[in-house]
Amino acid sequence: MAYLPQKPFVPGHLEVKKAFMLYKSQICEALNYFPEVEQLLSLRFDQLSGGQQRLIETIMVISSPSSFIILDEPFSNVMPLHIETVKAWLSVLKRSKGILVTDHYYRDVLTISDYIYLLNMDGRTIKLTEPIKQLKDFGYTN
Numbered sequence: 001m002a003y004l005p006q007k008p009f010v011p012g013h014l015e016v017k018k019a020f021m022l023y024k025s026q027i028c029e030a031l032n033y034f035p036e037v038e039q040l041l042s043l044r045f046d047q048l049s050g051g052q053q054r055l056i057e058t059i060m061v062i063s064s065p066s067s068f069i070i071l072d073e074p075f076s077n078v079m080p081l082h083i084e085t086v087k088a089w090l091s092v093l094k095r096s097k098g099i100l101v102t103d104h105y106y107r108d109v110l111t112i113s114d115y116i117y118l119l120n121m122d123g124r125t126i127k128l129t130e131p132i133k134q135l136k137d138f139g140y141t142n
Helices: 016-022 027-033 035-040 050-062 080-093 106-112 131-137
Strands: 002-004 068-072 098-102 116-119 125-128
Touching: 002 050, 016 027, 016 050, 027 035, 027 050, 027 080, 035 050, 050 068, 050 080, 080 098, 080 106, 106 131, 116 131, 125 131
Parallel strands: 002 068, 068 098
Antiparallel strands: 116 125
16 A cells, blocks of 8 residues: 655655655656656755655655555645646556545546545545535535
């Protein structure tokens, strides 16, 4: 299992290529979706922008050999173009990996999910069968 926490987890002094290696992530697979990452491989994480760091960490988890991944807010601080690519990649990967995504960008989550659950403030987990309507009914959206 691999986990993408909400907060950054790769130390700033670590080189991107080394982080991929330590996480056993597949650089070749990542470059198929994000060819621009090749330019970043020799940089340290503290040389990347916040959005680049988030994208690289997300890519590392997605391309890890784990059969189940948990992604906590993978779309936060990521460029819209990259969000679409991450979603496309996850749509392919969900055939061979278990994937759990939590994110406030619910529309992005809805487009890639097979099942939607709402975790409410009372600690209840509610399976949504009509997500857009139910999110509004529960007061999550307007």
